[in-house]
Amino acid sequence: MSVVSMILDKVGIRDVTLAQADDFEKWLLNYWWNKYSEERMNKRIIVENQIRDLNIRLTNGTVNKEYLQEINLPSDLVRDIRIDGLEELGLSSETTDDNKIIIKGKPVQAGDFDVKLCFKIKDWIDGEEISCLKIPVAFNPDPRSLWKNIPTDKETTSFFKEDSVCDYIKVEAKEGGEARKDIVVASQRGRSHAQEGKPRDDHYNVFHCEESGWYVLSVADGAGSAKYSRKGSQIACDTVVDFCKEQLKSNIEFETNIRDYQDAEDKANAQKVVGDMIYKILGTAAHKAYKAINDFAADKAVNNPDFAGVKTKDFATTLLLAICKKFDFGWFVATFWVGDGALCIYNADKNSFKLLGEPDEGEFSGQTRFLTMPEIFTDATSFYKRFRFSIEDDFTALFLMTDGVSDPMFETDVNLRSIDKWHQLYNSLQTGFPEDQISGVKFTDNNEESKYQLLRWLDFWSPGNHDDRTIAILY
8 A cells, every 4th residue: 555545544535546546646746846836936036026126236337447336135035145247347246144245346348238146045945046137237448448549640740759758867976975866857748649640749858967067957838729839849948958058067157146145144135146147047048949939930931831821829838947956055946937837846854845936827717828928028027927946955856847747636726835735746656556557756866767667657547637748857
């Protein structure tokens, strides 16, 4: 007698054949299995709908930018949660004991994707079917990948200049003496120009005279609205440096006036004497640069049909110029500034800085003044205010930079007067931009590699700031 026959007999149902008992057993199991399956399916549907009702969404991300997202699921409904499909997107996940999934990483693909949120129903035995729900996620392209870098065509570009350049002037310590400051400078074509294959408008020129000990540094930003500003910036930098080199190689009178000022009890009168000499040297250098640009434009307009109608304003450029020398009493620094950008003495040890001039504002916001404007030189009082000089015990760095650097680093002219912002600049120069995989500049003595480090540093990413970038540093 089968088990089912025994059970039936026990409840008073007798004379059941073996075939009937087997058939009843099959019917019974099938009936209750269907009931069981139906209940389980209903519970799965209920739980899955409850999870759907949570409206779980993954926020959008950006390729190559750190992504972090958390998802919380009710522990009284589900267990063993995970997300499939993350690895191919450059992401990973981890699950905590309280049913929290942490998604992180740097997305590697742009586009719209679906990942799977997988889980088991709470209290179901192992081996049960896993539930999976699709969750959409989108990643925007890395903005940097959208920029083109079209080389400037050397054959078709008037006044061609390389898209990026850098230099380093190593000033060896004299025998038995202490290390002397070196110059590192770099200039990088902006992304806005690279996008269209246009040339770099910035320029620089730097020099150290071994015989006299004078340093000369200049940077210039050719106006983006001026067709040949790249040539104007070059003429300006080369002219002022060449002139200052000649004036400073053996200028006993100037150096004597500087020493007299340092020792003078009547600082006001001694200051005027030094100021007049600075005006004579740097002011003449600036005027010679203006005249050189004016003469160049006039010659092209007359003698070259390709430049018919060209004017001085087509070569518009800013100019930052600094001369400095170490004396036994400290460093003497004198400057001239027209246009935007920044020129500053920075001392990290003393938590101090000194802005050596002010950015020029034009008639309207967002404008600036240029060396090529005749009115720069016609008002003697206004022109005289463009000069500064300072004597410092020492300093960490003397900075000259175009607005391609100062705008993203300082954002406003007000911030140029913030010591915290100058600390941030110097720190970023040293540490670089790890998120952009850009290392810093090593400001060690005789580090000729620093010119390449600085040029690489200029490639930092700053949304909305894609102008040419030039910076010269005496350190």
